[in-house]
Amino acid sequence: MTQAPELPARIGDLVGPVIRDLTRRSGHDLTRWLQQVHRLGGCREPIRLTGHTHTLDTHTGEILGHYTTYAEPHGQLLFRCGNRRATRCPACAEVYRRDTFHLIRSGLLGGDKGVPETVRTHPRVFATLTAPSFGPVHRGPGKDGQAVICHPRRTGPACFERHAAGDPCIGQPLDPGTYDYVGHVLWNAHAGNLWRRFTIYLRRHLAASAGLTRKDFDRMVRVSFAKVAEFQARGVVHFHAVIRLDGRSDEGVIPPPAWATVDLLTDAIRTAVTAVRLDAPDLGQPTRHLVWGEQVDVRPIDPGDLHDGQHLSERAVAAYVAKYATKAAETSGTLDRRVKLRDLLQAPRAGRLRARGPAHPYRLDAG
Numbered sequence: 001m002t003q004a005p006e007l008p009a010r011i012g013d014l015v016g017p018v019i020r021d022l023t024r025r026s027g028h029d030l031t032r033w034l035q036q037v038h039r040l041g042g043c044r045e046p047i048r049l050t051g052h053t054h055t056l057d058t059h060t061g062e063i064l065g066h067y068t069t070y071a072e073p074h075g076q077l078l079f080r081c082g083n084r085r086a087t088r089c090p091a092c093a094e095v096y097r098r099d100t101f102h103l104i105r106s107g108l109l110g111g112d113k114g115v116p117e118t119v120r121t122h123p124r125v126f127a128t129l130t131a132p133s134f135g136p137v138h139r140g141p142g143k144d145g146q147a148v149i150c151h152p153r154r155t156g157p158a159c160f161e162r163h164a165a166g167d168p169c170i171g172q173p174l175d176p177g178t179y180d181y182v183g184h185v186l187w188n189a190h191a192g193n194l195w196r197r198f199t200i201y202l203r204r205h206l207a208a209s210a211g212l213t214r215k216d217f218d219r220m221v222r223v224s225f226a227k228v229a230e231f232q233a234r235g236v237v238h239f240h241a242v243i244r245l246d247g248r249s250d251e252g253v254i255p256p257p258a259w260a261t262v263d264l265l266t267d268a269i270r271t272a273v274t275a276v277r278l279d280a281p282d283l284g285q286p287t288r289h290l291v292w293g294e295q296v297d298v299r300p301i302d303p304g305d306l307h308d309g310q311h312l313s314e315r316a317v318a319a320y321v322a323k324y325a326t327k328a329a330e331t332s333g334t335l336d337r338r339v340k341l342r343d344l345l346q347a348p349r350a351g352r353l354r355a356r357g358p359a360h361p362y363r364l365d366a367g
């Protein structure tokens with residue numbers, strides 16, 4: 001039996017309700033509605049506000065103005081949701097990505113947002129901090145896109161396949177029986193804290209290598225970070241960060257003292273990473289101390305546009321950070337929100353899961 005081809009919806013069926021709605025919004029209502037829609041810039045889930053405000057003269061108590069959403073189309077004032085995750089609202093995430101790009105770019109190139117162009121001479125690096133291993137996982141193609149033999153080992157779990165990109169088994173444990181799932185989950189849960197400790201230790205190690213007390217160091221040098229979290233295929237986060245050294249001044253961004261070099265910063269990052277250690281709650285898992293993985297990559301950011309295996313250009317770094325500022329866990333095929341116990345106990349209903357997502361992955365913290 002052949003099935004009738006599915007016909008596209010008749011245009012009349014779609015236009016009818018639209019025309020009816022537009023007719024209802026005639027005159028002032030329609031103009032205001034168009035204004036609101038224009039301002040939303042394609043936001044997928046605008047916030048609908050209802051209520052009223054009074055503007056008062058704080059001295060006399062006189063009411064200077066009054067606004068109510070009652071007069072708005074549908075009695076609602078619409079605002080952009082401002083969600084930075086591309087899976088939730090592509091339009092708002094795009095605004096966030098562009099803002100982030102310009103923020104990072106001006107932090108690297110200067111000449112904008114109150115940052116002088118001399119910032120290009122400051123020591124700045126692009127660092128990648130990873131999680132340790134919780135057990136071997138299936139590997140995807142190498143950085144050059146070349147498929148590699150997954151885990152050719154004689155003893156223990158092995159895999160002799162060459163997994164192509166997109167193979168769903170990439171990132172999955174080779175041996176689910178011995179993989180430290182609990183350690184993995186605890187590490188992700190404490191990743192923010194590990195990062196916070198790292199920033200504290202970095203300042204300490206920088207001060208020590210400069211032969212200064214922490215207090216004196218803080219008086220002379222400011223360490224700025226712009227970091228993003230990226231999910232690896234194995235479902236564990238790693239961090240990319242732009243780290244820059246400035247001199248301390250009330251007059252804005254000034255060069256740091258001459259002893260604050262890229263080499264000093266690079267060495268301090270490496271020693272600070274190895275010094276961080278958090279005790280994990282004992283749930284019977286093999287991983288008892290949460291530490292950073294051994295893979296630490298620190299690369300100086302070069303002034304200019306040259307970008308290849310050895311050089312990292314300012315623009316490329318800004319684009320990379322901005323891209324990952326709008327991506328969350330969904331990039332590794334998992335959820336872009338927290339899983340709550342309630343979700344597991346109740347059958348999820350579409351549109352009911354409004355849990356907040358992971359903590360803000362992008363933060364500029366200067367201290």
Ligand SMILES: [Zn+2]
Pocket residue numbers: 042043044045046080081082083089091092093
């Ligand atoms: Zn939105």
Ligand SMILES: [Zn+2]
Pocket residue numbers: 137138139150151159160161163
């Ligand atoms: Zn494999």
